[in-house]
Amino acid sequence: MIKSKISSNQAKMVIWLSFLAFFSVMNETVFNVVLPDIAKQFHISPAIANWVNTGFILPFAIGSVIYSNLSNRFGVKKLFLFGLSVYNFGSFLGFLSSVYLPFIIIARILQGVGASAIPALMMVIITRYVKKETQGKAFGLIGSFVALGEGIGPAIGGLMANHIHWAFLFLVPTLTLCALPFLSQLLPEEPSLDQQFDVFGAVLLSLAITMFTLFLSFHQLSYMLFSLCCYIGFMLRILHTKHPFIDPKLLLKKRFILSVLAGCILLGTVAGFISMIPYMVREIFQKSTDVIGVGVLLPGTISVVLFGMIGGLLVDKFGKRSTLYLGLAVMVTSLLLLSVFVDFSVWFVTVMTIFTFGSLSFIKTAISATVSAQLADHEAGEGMGILNFACFLAEGIGIAMVGSFLTKPLHKVTLPLTHALPTANLYSNLLLLLALSLILGGILYGIANREKLS
Known part of the structure; x- marks a missing residue:
């Protein structure tokens, strides 16, 4: 009886994780097709318009590492719910401020910060709470939803932008709110551990990457110099701290x-x-x-x-x-x-x-x-x-x-x-x-x- 109940909870957990994985990867591709529309509406160059996508991907990448490192310290449940909350806050902000470009980019950054919790913590959850003999099936199901999200993203983006307006694409990820009550019940409470996390190293690397990307977009030498300083600081940091952000x-x-x-x-x-x-x-x-x-x-x-x-x-x-x-x-x-x-x-x-x-x-x-x-x-x-x-x-x-x-x-x-x-x-x-x-x-x-x- 107990074994049956655990298997049922695992199946529900994997299904909801697959649902979330679909939306996290779809949000990478759904805006790609509407970048020319955004450039035309705001009378901006492609270099600026493309930051609607870049602004999502950079924090998505950095956050995927940070959430993994923080999972032992705070537990996956707290981080997962936090990530979903930030993801949806960014989505609503983007929709409500779709006439103001700076807020659109800020909203995409917030979406990236929140959405990055999904792939990072998903791997931890399956490793910890799904039986080893069924982990392959779990990863396979999630992989199928990931592929589906990547494939359908451009189609959804094109259809919604052409028949309604591209701003409504911000509302698509809000469907992930459906998962909140179920994951709150399915994910176990975990004790917080006193594990060190290199916050300063993470900040230095994030700044180095962001400044370098800004340099590539707008060719301002000051961005490059700032990036170089942050990168040197990051290398010195990971070489001399006990718990570095990345193992040197x-x-x-x-x-x-x-x-x-x-x-x-x-x-x-x-x-x-x-x-x-x-x-x-x-x-x-x-x-x-x-x-x-x-x-x-x-x-x-x-x-x-x-x-x-x-x-x-x-x-x-x-x-x-x-x-x-x-x-x-x-x-x-x-x-x-x-x-x-x-x-x-x-x-x-x-x-x-x-x-x-x-x-x-x-x-x-x-x-x-x-x-x-x-x-x-x-x-x-x-x-x-x-x-x-x-x-x-x-x-x-x-x-x-x-x-x-x-x-x-x-x-x-x-x-x-x-x-x-x-x-x-x-x-x-x-x-x-x-x-x-x-x-x-x-x-x-x-x-x-x-x-x-x-």
Whole structure:
């Protein structure tokens, strides 16, 4: 009887966690398709408009590490309820202040701070409270909802923006309030432990990352200098404090660091490409927001799920390196073809997007498997956390950089490819730069996995 009751509570817990995971990842992609609408409404450049997404992703990445570190000190229940409360407060603030851009960005930051509790604490909850023999099923169910959220986000964003208004996208995450009473009952109370947390280190790293991203967006040298000072302070802090925010020993592992950097370049480049698509399709083909979301982005995001299954099989059969280079070859080819035929047809953009998104699954799988293999058992948890943290940050930085490039038009640069429309030249040149960035990431991955590298 007791065993049956525990199993039932575990099942309910996993279902609600899957529900929350769906909304947390969907909020990464749902605003992507409406960035041109926001830029037009407020008469701002893409460099500023893209901060609607970057403002969510940066605190989402940083918060995912902080919540994990705080879980032993405060318990998962208190942190989870706090995170959901902040997430929904940010959502209501964004909707109510949707005519004032600074509050929109603040609302997105609050959403990121709150939503980051979901993936961070979800892993802790399943590890602690779900039986080991059923944890695989739990992770599989949550992974399915994550893929569904990533896939449906652009479609929801496009449809709501086109038929109602993009401001209503802020209200979609408020459905997570349904989970509050159930999680309050299902999650056990945990005693608070006297565990040290490096608050100062976390603040220094957060400031360093934020200032560096602002520099990439607006090219103000003061941002770069401030970022550099914070980064130096962070390195000194983790080397001399007893309980550092990040273990400096991991930062000394060459293979690990180079593999993480390669993953950051590759995933950040793709994130920038995704953020560029709505601007490109709107300016070149004059398509509506719902067509961009449903007709262009949705097929690509769905392909991630299908290709992801194939990617896992390829890693097991042919190895991590072969799988990554296959995905990289397909992705670079897709971007180069799109650069040449950027103004050919909107449906050609859709097809190239499908191949790009699909090959991303190969790269993600290979990077995760590569980094995991480079870590000892006692380093696995923190090492994989650093990988996820770094890649989330890279996505935010990639989006900011593309916004900056769109603001300072690249069509003025003379390149071999020319098109009738100046805007087509802009996107063609940017696609070439993104392809070169992918090649750089592939070279760095090869260096990281050379046999001679210690």
